Amino acid sequence: MISHFKKWISILLTLTLIAGCAPKPIEVNEDEVLFKKIAQLVQAERNNFAYVDSLEYTLGSVLSGGGSHPTSNNAAGWRNLVSQYQKQSPTPIIYGVDAVHGHNNLKGATIFPHNIGLGATQDEDLLYRIGVATGKEVSATGVHWNFAPTLAVAQDIRWGRTYESYSEDHNIVSSLGLAYIKGLQSTGIAATAKHFLADGATKFNPDSGYKLDQGDAPLDEETLRRIHLYPYYEAIQEGEVLTVMISYSSINGEKLHGSKYWITDVLKGELGFKGLVISDWEAIHQLEGSLYQQIVQSMNAGIDMLMQPFNWKSVVDTMFRAVKNNDISRERIDDAYERVMYVKTQLGLLDNTFEMANESVINSNEHKALAREAVAKSLVLLKNQNQVLPLQKTAKILLIGPGIDNAGLASGGWTFSWQGENSSQNLPQATTLKKAFEAVASAHGGMITTDRSKINEVDVVILALAELPYAEEVGDATDLSLTGSMMHPDNQDAINFAKTSNKPVVTILTAGRPRLIHEELKDWDAFVMAWLYGSEAAGITDVLYGDLDFTGKLPFTWPKTSNTDVISSQNSQRDVNQILFDIGYGLKTR
Numbered sequence: 063m064i065s066h067f068k069k070w071i072s073i074l075l076t077l078t079l080i081a082g083c084a085p086k087p088i089e090v091n092e093d094e095v096l097f098k099k100i101a102q103l104v105q106a107e108r109n110n111f112a113y114v115d116s117l118e119y120t121l122g123s124v125l126s127g128g129g130s131h132p133t134s135n136n137a138a139g140w141r142n143l144v145s146q147y148q149k150q151s152p153t154p155i156i157y158g159v160d161a162v163h164g165h166n167n168l169k170g171a172t173i174f175p176h177n178i179g180l181g182a183t184q185d186e187d188l189l190y191r192i193g194v195a196t197g198k199e200v201s202a203t204g205v206h207w208n209f210a211p212t213l214a215v216a217q218d219i220r221w222g223r224t225y226e227s228y229s230e231d232h233n234i235v236s237s238l239g240l241a242y243i244k245g246l247q248s249t250g251i252a253a254t255a256k257h258f259l260a261d262g263a264t265k266f267n268p269d270s271g272y273k274l275d276q277g278d279a280p281l282d283e284e285t286l287r288r289i290h291l292y293p294y295y296e297a298i299q300e301g302e303v304l305t306v307m308i309s310y311s312s313i314n315g316e317k318l319h320g321s322k323y324w325i326t327d328v329l330k331g332e333l334g335f336k337g338l339v340i341s342d343w344e345a346i347h348q349l350e351g352s353l354y355q356q357i358v359q360s361m362n363a364g365i366d367m368l369m370q371p372f373n374w375k376s377v378v379d380t381m382f383r384a385v386k387n388n389d390i391s392r393e394r395i396d397d398a399y400e401r402v403m404y405v406k407t408q409l410g411l412l413d414n415t416f417e418m419a420n421e422s423v424i425n426s427n428e429h430k431a432l433a434r435e436a437v438a439k440s441l442v443l444l445k446n447q448n449q450v451l452p453l454q455k456t457a458k459i460l461l462i463g464p465g466i467d468n469a470g471l472a473s474g475g476w477t478f479s480w481q482g483e484n485s486s487q488n489l490p491q492a493t494t495l496k497k498a499f500e501a502v503a504s505a506h507g508g509m510i511t512t513d514r515s516k517i518n519e520v521d522v523v524i525l526a527l528a529e530l531p532y533a534e535e536v537g538d539a540t541d542l543s544l545t546g547s548m549m550h551p552d553n554q555d556a557i558n559f560a561k562t563s564n565k566p567v568v569t570i571l572t573a574g575r576p577r578l579i580h581e582e583l584k585d586w587d588a589f590v591m592a593w594l595y596g597s598e599a600a601g602i603t604d605v606l607y608g609d610l611d612f613t614g615k616l617p618f619t620w621p622k623t624s625n626t627d628v629i630s631s632q633n634s635q636r637d638v639n640q641i642l643f644d645i646g647y648g649l650k651t652r
């Protein structure tokens with residue numbers, strides 16, 4: 063009996079021991095899982111998110127705002143910046159920048175023409191190659207995500223972001239934007255179709271404080287779909303674009319950042335967008351109500367990630383509260399989380415297969431040649447009387463005006479800094495117009511001078527006019543004359559000197575949009591629109607001296623009025639009396 067008893071006791075003890083050692087089922091703290099999921103739906107700006115912060119707040123993404131670069135602004139400095147976050151983050155972050163005309167935050171990068179100039183090329187293959195080159199320079203710095211291209215179909219060139227638009231014609235925007243997206247994403251970098259929807263259709267409305275940027279687009283749905291939605295359809299269906307950024311602006315008074323119809327029903331539903339939708343910089347703060355209400359409205363509208371550069375911690379905490387209160391459903395959080403993970407998977411971030419290009423690609427000879435080709439193809443010749451162009455390479459030339467030797471003016475906004483530069487100081491890689499002319503003259507026995515006292519010795523005057531650099535709402539204009547909004551103060555003096563020079567005058571305008579020239583044009587023998595051409599001015603002299611001919615065509619209608627919401631070719635009520643040159647116009651020299 064006892065032995066039986068002893069046996070059962072020993073069995074019981076053994077079982078108790080085993081049970082006591084058995085690993086306790088991990089108590090899955092549901093709230094912890096939810097909190098970490100929500101953190102993946104928030105993006106902070108690098109200056110406000112220390113590496114150590116990511117131990118508690120495992121954010122999904124970090125960005126560099128315009129001009130926000132590491133102390134060592136080179137490939138190694140950028141790679142170190144990103145890798146420090148990766149080391150700390152349990153889930154790899156996705157790092158984003160605005161490389162809107164080359165990797166423009168990176169010192170020494172190739173600076174391509176801004177989109178408006180590329181719109182003049184109407185060359186899809188060129189845009190694909192620029193997408194590839196940009197993607198390689200971005201990936202060489204360890205960055206994963208480019209907030210480009212802008213797919214705005216800008217209708218009023220007084221808008222400060224007109225130069226980020228390829229054209230007023232949605233077909234040009236769609237074909238070039240798609241080519242760029244395919245090129246960029248072929249290098250393993252995520253593209254961003256932005257800013258959804260109709261950011262370029264806002265009206266210059268005195269009631270909205272004359273705001274164009276982030277203003278309101280009072281449009282019927284047929285026009286919205288035919289013109290402004292069309293580029294997104296192509297970008298998603300053909301380009302499989304990985305991300306979409308929402309516009310600050312409104313449609314018929316409804317803020318896009320709160321529009322469930324346009325984001326969930328149309329973008330995700332009708333167009334079948336499978337990637338992630340990101341808000342713009344603190345854009346949800348423009349929605350009605352408290353931060354809690356702004357987060358609820360924007361997330362329930364279908365936004366998947368909130369770009370909250372500064373208050374990312376309170377955004378995570380508040381979103382967590384909103385989910386616990388069932389003001390945001392868990393299904394919505396899961397959908398957003400899965401989309402973020404989808405993009406990270408596509409980029410190879412989760413299985414550590416993201417490949418960085420070799421840093422030798424940065425401003426390589428190949429990329430410089432590509433930018434030079436793009437500049438040449440972007441130029442539009444609008445006047446050439448007495449065949450003053452092409453120039454002789456032996457010609458004696460006087461260069462005057464603010465645009466002759468300033469890489470900052472040539473590049474415009476989003477270049478090294480958010481608002482751009484008014485000098486060549488931070489753009490040592492650039493060839494300015496003066497350098498380009500000097501290279502040709504020195505090789506062919508020509509003479510280049512900027513000394514106005516030599517006016518009687520020269521054959522021709524190059525009058526290089528320019529806008530000051532600007533980005534976003536800073537560039538909103540009311541006066542488009544050559545001495546109006548955002549024009550360089552030295553333009554008028556140069557215009558006056560050229561007028562009294564008794565020499566042939568070739569005017570080159572460096573600007574992010576057409577300006578009013580119909581008064582001054584009669585005093586010029588030739589007029590060339592160079593847009594914001596970037597770091598390779600040799601593309602201009604290639605054409606001015608006749609090695610290449612002009613091929614560029616206007617991507618925007620050229621006005622004779624500053625009231626430019628009446629001239630777009632997309633406007634059925636356009637006033638043809640206010641048009642100087644129509645979209646598609648451009649001369650050749652032979």
Ligand code: GLC
Pocket residue numbers: 126127128160209256342343
């Ligand atoms: C800006 C712009 C957007 C840019 C973002 C991040 O406000 O609207 O185009 O991608 O912030 O820099």
